[in-house]
Amino acid sequence: MTARWSIGLVPLTVLIVAVAVGVRNSNYGDVGQCRSIPGDPSWPSEDDWNGLNRTVQGKLIANIPLAAPCHHSSLDGTDTYDQEKCDALRDTWFFPETHLVSPSSPMAYQFTNNSCNPFLDPDSPCGLGYHAEYTINATSASDLQAAIRFVKRHNIRLVIRNTGHDYLGKSTGAYALAVWTRHMKSMEHIPKYEFPQSDYQGPALKMGAGIENIEAYKFASSHGLMVVGGNCPNVGLAGGYIQGGGISILSSKYGLAADQALSWEVVTASGDLITASPAENTDLFWALRGGGGGTFGIVVSVTVKAHPDTFFSAAYMNVFNDGNNTDAIYSSLGTFFQSLPSLVDAGAWVVWVAAPFGFMIIPAMVAGLHAAELDGYLQPTREKMDQLGLQYQYSSADYPGFIESYNSIPPMWNVSDFTMGGRLMPRELVQDQDSTDALVNAVRTVSSQALMSGVSFNVANAVSSPSDVAANPYFRKTLFSAVVGAPLNYTDWAATKAAQDQITYKLLPELKAITPNGAGYLSEADFQEPDFKTTFYGAHYEKLLAIKQKYDPDDIFYAKTAVGSDRWDERVDGRLCTKPSIWGFDVPDLIRRYV
Ligand SMILES: Cc1cc2nc3c(=O)[nH]c(=O)nc-3n(C[C@H](O)[C@H](O)[C@H](O)COP(=O)(O)OP(=O)(O)OC[C@H]3O[C@@H](n4cnc5c(N)ncnc54)[C@H](O)[C@@H]3O)c2cc1C
Ligand SMILES: *[C@@H]1O[C@H](CO)[C@@H](O)[C@H](O)[C@H]1NC(C)=O
Numbered sequence: 001m002t003a004r005w006s007i008g009l010v011p012l013t014v015l016i017v018a019v020a021v022g023v024r025n026s027n028y029g030d031v032g033q034c035r036s037i038p039g040d041p042s043w044p045s046e047d048d049w050n051g052l053n054r055t056v057q058g059k060l061i062a063n064i065p066l067a068a069p070c071h072h073s074s075l076d077g078t079d080t081y082d083q084e085k086c087d088a089l090r091d092t093w094f095f096p097e098t099h100l101v102s103p104s105s106p107m108a109y110q111f112t113n114n115s116c117n118p119f120l121d122p123d124s125p126c127g128l129g130y131h132a133e134y135t136i137n138a139t140s141a142s143d144l145q146a147a148i149r150f151v152k153r154h155n156i157r158l159v160i161r162n163t164g165h166d167y168l169g170k171s172t173g174a175y176a177l178a179v180w181t182r183h184m185k186s187m188e189h190i191p192k193y194e195f196p197q198s199d200y201q202g203p204a205l206k207m208g209a210g211i212e213n214i215e216a217y218k219f220a221s222s223h224g225l226m227v228v229g230g231n232c233p234n235v236g237l238a239g240g241y242i243q244g245g246g247i248s249i250l251s252s253k254y255g256l257a258a259d260q261a262l263s264w265e266v267v268t269a270s271g272d273l274i275t276a277s278p279a280e281n282t283d284l285f286w287a288l289r290g291g292g293g294g295t296f297g298i299v300v301s302v303t304v305k306a307h308p309d310t311f312f313s314a315a316y317m318n319v320f321n322d323g324n325n326t327d328a329i330y331s332s333l334g335t336f337f338q339s340l341p342s343l344v345d346a347g348a349w350v351v352w353v354a355a356p357f358g359f360m361i362i363p364a365m366v367a368g369l370h371a372a373e374l375d376g377y378l379q380p381t382r383e384k385m386d387q388l389g390l391q392y393q394y395s396s397a398d399y400p401g402f403i404e405s406y407n408s409i410p411p412m413w414n415v416s417d418f419t420m421g422g423r424l425m426p427r428e429l430v431q432d433q434d435s436t437d438a439l440v441n442a443v444r445t446v447s448s449q450a451l452m453s454g455v456s457f458n459v460a461n462a463v464s465s466p467s468d469v470a471a472n473p474y475f476r477k478t479l480f481s482a483v484v485g486a487p488l489n490y491t492d493w494a495a496t497k498a499a500q501d502q503i504t505y506k507l508l509p510e511l512k513a514i515t516p517n518g519a520g521y522l523s524e525a526d527f528q529e530p531d532f533k534t535t536f537y538g539a540h541y542e543k544l545l546a547i548k549q550k551y552d553p554d555d556i557f558y559a560k561t562a563v564g565s566d567r568w569d570e571r572v573d574g575r576l577c578t579k580p581s582i583w584g585f586d587v588p589d590l591i592r593r594y595v
């Protein structure tokens with residue numbers, strides 16, 4: 001007790017000094033500063049908002065929570081309950097399309113603060129919670145520039161929302177002005193991209209910020225091309241996906257999505273529209289390639305390499321756990337994991353799921369390889385399953401092009417129903433039997449309690465050095481990105497919180513134990529990751545932070561777990577404030593630890 005108190009006194013003194021310093025310095029972004037919320041003297045007046053609305057030609061939206069029709073209470077006192085609308089909403093709540101058209105609803109529901117829950121009683125309250133207060137339905141760079149000027153003038157939190165898919169709560173924020181990039185849908189085919197400072201010469205695609213995977217795929221296909229994009233059709237290729245790294249069906253052939261970027265148009269925190277390329281603003285060009293969305297600027301467009309379309313093959317497999325075959329399933333997983341390096345080296349992208357209900361490959365897909373060859377790579381797994389007497393289904397097929405192959409993937413894109421965590425699993429884990437056994441054991445522990453999936457790829461050969469782009473260098477030695485999910489419970493919020501904590505404190509540690517000094521993929525990870533700086537950004541963190549400070553000295557761009565975000569605290573009441581800090585120490589953290 002005495003020892004604890006004497007340790008406590010030092011930080012307490014530090015705290016008092018810090019508060020004193022905080023009172024003296026009250027510039028934007030300084031010690032102890034908070035963004036404005038309604039009721040603050042600095043919050044814009046009705047006239048200010050109307051002025052902004054005129055500047056953006058009427059594209060300003062005052063947000064209403066998506067689930068308002070399921071509740072009587074509403075923001076302005078009118079009864080918003082509409083049973084028919086509410087029933088329809090409940091029926092479609094878990095589809096991405098339901099949230100895609102909303103200017104404010106994040107697909108990861110837990111980041112709304114449970115403020116307007118469609119599955120609760122109509123008499124329960126409905127408020128904005130952590131939804132953005134206003135949204136600009138942007139169509140041009142000048143709309144984005146207007147937003148930047150406005151938030152700076154009024155000290156308001158800014159949120160960049162594209163599709164709202166983000167699993168870590170990065171595209172929503174309480175009392176924020178959001179810019180919505182979804183409708184920025186320009187697309188241009190450049191038959192021969194030539195650029196003095198780029199060693200790339202070939203076809204390219206220039207995409208507006210709102211372009212989704214499927215839109216890019218169809219457009220590319222119409223020109224006999226394909227592009228590196230994500231799995232879910234309506235994830236924003238040009239938004240958080242490519243800026244966060246971007247794992248793709250084509251990754252084992254061409255690398256991460258971020259590796260494909262040739263040039264960006266960006267509205268920066270200064271309000272300027274600039275180009276980031278190998279010739280101009282090269283540091284920003286580097287940072288945007290995998291350093292995370294919502295951090296360095298608002299991307300208006302990105303130009304990416306396109307590749308000639310080719311034939312594909314895909315294989316699917318499943319084996320159900322009937323309660324008696326658990327040992328056999330996990331035993332066969334060892335063989336499967338050991339076959340992954342040769343599969344990804346042959347160019348494959350392999351998605352698998354392990355859960356209490358069994359094991360599935362959905363799918364293994366590869367460009368430029370026939371199904372008969374793909375079968376060969378999966379043969380050892382099938383033989384092992386045969387030996388163990390497991391009943392499984394296996395099928396494979398050839399496809400003439402990317403779109404046909406992509407369309408074979410069953411649509412299973414429910415969102416808003418799982419909390420998430422993740423870990424990048426290195427290739428070295430399957431290089432000897434002992435570490436493979438340890439991997440299987442960890443996967444068994446996790447997948448007996450939660451849904452687990454892995455996406456396998458090899459991006460080691462895509463760049464000349466892992467530091468060519470900002471994406472975590474750990475990607476280059478990764479064999480699969482592991483994701484752990486636990487269901488959200490809409491009627492028992494404490495259970496949802498407990499499920500997330502189980503991921504953070506029980507399940508992910510199983511994967512961490514076999515991957516010391518490992519990493520996580522910033523787009524498929526746990527927002528509660530205790531050491532997000534090292535885990536998500538690896539050795540690139542300090543360089544990214546320096547670039548962030550250069551282009552965004554006032555922290556206009558804040559997003560949970562983004563580079564530089566640890567200077568800020570998102571308080572329960574929705575306020576976003578800088579953490580009091582002195583000499584680089586985080587005062588609230590010192591208090592938690594020692595006082
Ligand atoms: C069903 C599903 C499937 C997925 N599949 C894959 C996959 O196959 N491979 C993969 O790598 N990832 C995948 N992801 C993860 C995905 O890459 C991330 O969720 C990504 O952040 C989504 O980007 P978005 O722009 O669509 O989403 P949003 O939630 O709108 O934005 C995500 C982040 O990017 C920022 N951002 C968006 N647009 C811009 C812009 N124009 N300028 C600056 N910042 C911006 C936002 O502020 C936010 O921080 C998947 C996610 C889901 C939900
Ligand atoms: C902005 O202007 C448009 C068109 O005049 C109007 O429909 C809309 O309600 C306004 N938005 C706000 C927040 O007032």
Ligand SMILES: *[C@@H]1O[C@H](CO)[C@@H](O)[C@H](O)[C@H]1NC(C)=O
Nearest residue numbers: 090091092093094095414417
């Ligand atoms: C997916 O979401 C739909 C619509 O909300 C729902 O009806 C369906 O049961 C969900 N499917 C799964 C597998 O959860």
Ligand SMILES: *[C@@H]1O[C@H](CO)[C@@H](O)[C@H](O)[C@H]1NC(C)=O
Nearest residue numbers: 113115129130174572573574
């Ligand atoms: C978030 O929820 C907590 C707990 O219910 C509440 O105290 C807080 O005021 C909420 N914040 C907002 C902005 O809704």
Ligand SMILES: *[C@@H]1O[C@H](CO)[C@@H](O)[C@H](O)[C@H]1NC(C)=O
Nearest residue numbers: 061101102103137138139183
């Ligand atoms: C946003 O703008 C687009 C046009 O760019 C329009 O089609 C869409 O309906 C608008 N959405 C909302 C919610 O206002």
Ligand SMILES: *[C@@H]1O[C@H](CO)[C@@H](O)[C@H](O)[C@H]1NC(C)=O
Nearest residue numbers: 320321322323324325326391
């Ligand atoms: C599992 O094993 C038990 C005991 O041998 C047997 O009774 C049961 O039918 C088996 N279940 C299945 C699905 O094979």
Ligand SMILES: *[C@@H]1O[C@H](CO)[C@@H](O)[C@H](O)[C@H]1NC(C)=O
Nearest residue numbers: 487488489490491492493495
């Ligand atoms: C959610 O929690 C409630 C109350 O604890 C429980 O009755 C219900 O079964 C849970 N629902 C799910 C889908 O787990």
